Amino acid sequence: MQTKKIPHPGWNLEYMMWMFTRLSGLAFFFLAIIGMAAALVMGARNQMDLGTLMRWTFFPNPNHVLDSNIPNVDIWANGFWQIMQMLVIFFGGTHGLNGLRVVIEDYTSRPAWQSITRLLFFVLWIFMILAAVYVILAS
Amino acid sequence: MQVKLTIFRYDPENDKKPHFDKFTVEAEPTDRVLDLLEYIKDYKDGTLAYRRSCAHGVCGSDAMRINGVNRLACKVLVQDVGTTLKVEPILGLPVQRDLIVDMEPFFDHYKSVIPYFVGSEEMPQKEQLQSPEDRERFDDTTKCILCGACTTSCPSFWANGNYVGPAAIVNAHRFIFDSRDQAVVERLKILNDQFGVYRCHTIFNCTDACPREIQVTQAVGEVKKAIATARLD
Numbered sequence: 001m002q003t004k005k006i007p008h009p010g011w012n013l014e015y016m017m018w019m020f021t022r023l024s025g026l027a028f029f030f031l032a033i034i035g036m037a038a039a040l041v042m043g044a045r046n047q048m049d050l051g052t053l054m055r056w057t058f059f060p061n062p063n064h065v066l067d068s069n070i071p072n073v074d075i076w077a078n079g080f081w082q083i084m085q086m087l088v089i090f091f092g093g094t095h096g097l098n099g100l101r102v103v104i105e106d107y108t109s110r111p112a113w114q115s116i117t118r119l120l121f122f123v124l125w126i127f128m129i130l131a132a133v134y135v136i137l138a139s
Numbered sequence: 140m141q142v143k144l145t146i147f148r149y150d151p152e153n154d155k156k157p158h159f160d161k162f163t164v165e166a167e168p169t170d171r172v173l174d175l176l177e178y179i180k181d182y183k184d185g186t187l188a189y190r191r192s193c194a195h196g197v198c199g200s201d202a203m204r205i206n207g208v209n210r211l212a213c214k215v216l217v218q219d220v221g222t223t224l225k226v227e228p229i230l231g232l233p234v235q236r237d238l239i240v241d242m243e244p245f246f247d248h249y250k251s252v253i254p255y256f257v258g259s260e261e262m263p264q265k266e267q268l269q270s271p272e273d274r275e276r277f278d279d280t281t282k283c284i285l286c287g288a289c290t291t292s293c294p295s296f297w298a299n300g301n302y303v304g305p306a307a308i309v310n311a312h313r314f315i316f317d318s319r320d321q322a323v324v325e326r327l328k329i330l331n332d333q334f335g336v337y338r339c340h341t342i343f344n345c346t347d348a349c350p351r352e353i354q355v356t357q358a359v360g361e362v363k364k365a366i367a368t369a370r371l372d
Contacts, residue, residue, distance in 0.1 A: 008369040009327035014337040019367060072307075106338060107298045114333075 002057050013118075016100050024091040031088050035060045038081075042070050058092075060084050063139055082136050087134040142166045142175060142217055147227040149234050157234070160184070166297075168218035172205055172226070176212060176238075187331065189238035196350060199286030202229050203238050209288040209348040229291035231300065245287050248303040252329055257322035269291040273318040280313040280358050282351040289345035289355050295338040302338040303330070305345040305355045312358040316371060323371070331366045339363075 035057040044053045044088040047069035055064040070076075101121045108114055142164055151159035162179050164281055173194055180187045192198040192212045201212040204227040232240040258267070283306065290296050290304030311326045330336045336359060345355040365371055 004371045006327070006365070006369050006371060007323055007324050009331040009366050012331065012333075012336075014333050015366065016329055018337055018363075103336075105333070106295055106340075109299050109301050 016117040017102075019056070021095060021098060027091045028088070028095065031084065031091065032057050035084065035088075038076075039065075042076060044068075044070075047059050047071075059088055061136070061139060085136045086133060089136070090129065093132065094125065097121055140166060140168065140217070140222055142222045142224060144175060144179070145223075145225045146176075146179075146237070147234075148187075148237055148268040150186070150236055166217050168264075170217050171213055172210070172217065172220065172224065173201055173212035174214045175217070175224075176226070187238075188236045195286060199284035199350075202286040202288040202291070203227065204229055209292045211286060211288070211350040214350050229287060231293075231297045232287070232293045240291075242287060244300055245290055245304070245306065246285075248290070248307040249310060251283065251303060252307045253322050253325065253326050254307070254314065256314060256317065257320055259321055267319050269317075269319060269357040276318075277313050277316040279353050280309045280316075282353050283309050283313070284351060285310075286350060288348040288350060289353075292344040293339075294342065294344070294346035295340060299334070299338065303335055304361060307341070308336060308339070308359050308362055309353060309355055313340075313361055315362060315365060327362070327366050330362055336363045336366065 036053070039048065039053050039056045039059065042048075042056075042065070044056070048056075048065065049068070052068045053064055055061075058080050062073050062081070065073055067074070093116075098121075101117065104117055105114060108117060142163075144162045144164065146162065147157060148154070148160050158267050163185055164175050164178050164183075166175055166178075173191060176187065176189055176192075180189075189203065189212070190200040191213065192200040196211055196214045199211070203212055204208060204210075204225075205212065205215055206225055209229055212226075226238065228234050228238045228240050232242065232244060235241050270309055285306060287306060289309070290306045293302070295307055296302050296304045304354075308330060311330060314320045315323050315326050339356075339359045341360065343356050345354075345359075346357075349355050361372075
């Protein structure tokens, strides 16, 4: 059978979050690789323990290497890494919260409960993003 | 050899709640579980209720849980499941009596996905031929006998009966990938829903349960991919 284009069956929350889950999984992978590469450039191989390396890899915040032997952490405290942290929080947090929403919706069949659950998750998601942005900008 | 069977029993007219009855029967290793049930019904307890029709793995009537796994009683040999058997009705559908469940919710989901061929509106003037390659594309999903073993092995279906279930998706797949069918987008719209393909979390219970060895999870994945990419590969 040859590849055949068909009209798109439509956009909805389930479809968008299904796509997002897959793309954010990939994004998280690449973000972690960038974080780890930067940590190695920073001198992680000789001047960081494994825990510190992992903290920087998955959430590249300069506070995470303050207690390491990296000589100058200040040059790593810049806008680029703040954006990286926000991307990690956005992709990771949204991916995780959506996963929790899917698990709960597996067990809820009443539309009213679904609306309440979705509203609750939306509020939680906004709060999480705002709190994370505040912590990132304040640190 | 002697086979010990523990069988789920429930008679809504006489039982307040379900219970299990134990039977011991003589059997050959090559006997099928259905043969044992037939023996019990004929010689030990005529009130035992279960569905069976062709008894040769074609009609799909006798799907049941044998030692915790969905199987067709007419296809499972004693030598493959051992001499101690626990036989229960399939999960996720209301039990009507003993091993008989109400299949209506299952068939309602099946009917919801337009499980039949939709041709072009104009009456074709000649036979609609299909190449062997195009026919091969959906060959696997033509094998479904609607026994319900896949859908009733799915935890998403146990958790939420609104989910259409793998059997309905398999039967939609059979027509979605048919090069002659004209209702592909309608079917994909039905399955692009909260209770469509997105309740499938690819745990493969359905593939393990299918007595026809259909690659059910793969079929569900192909439908997901068709929705995501708006392409039929």
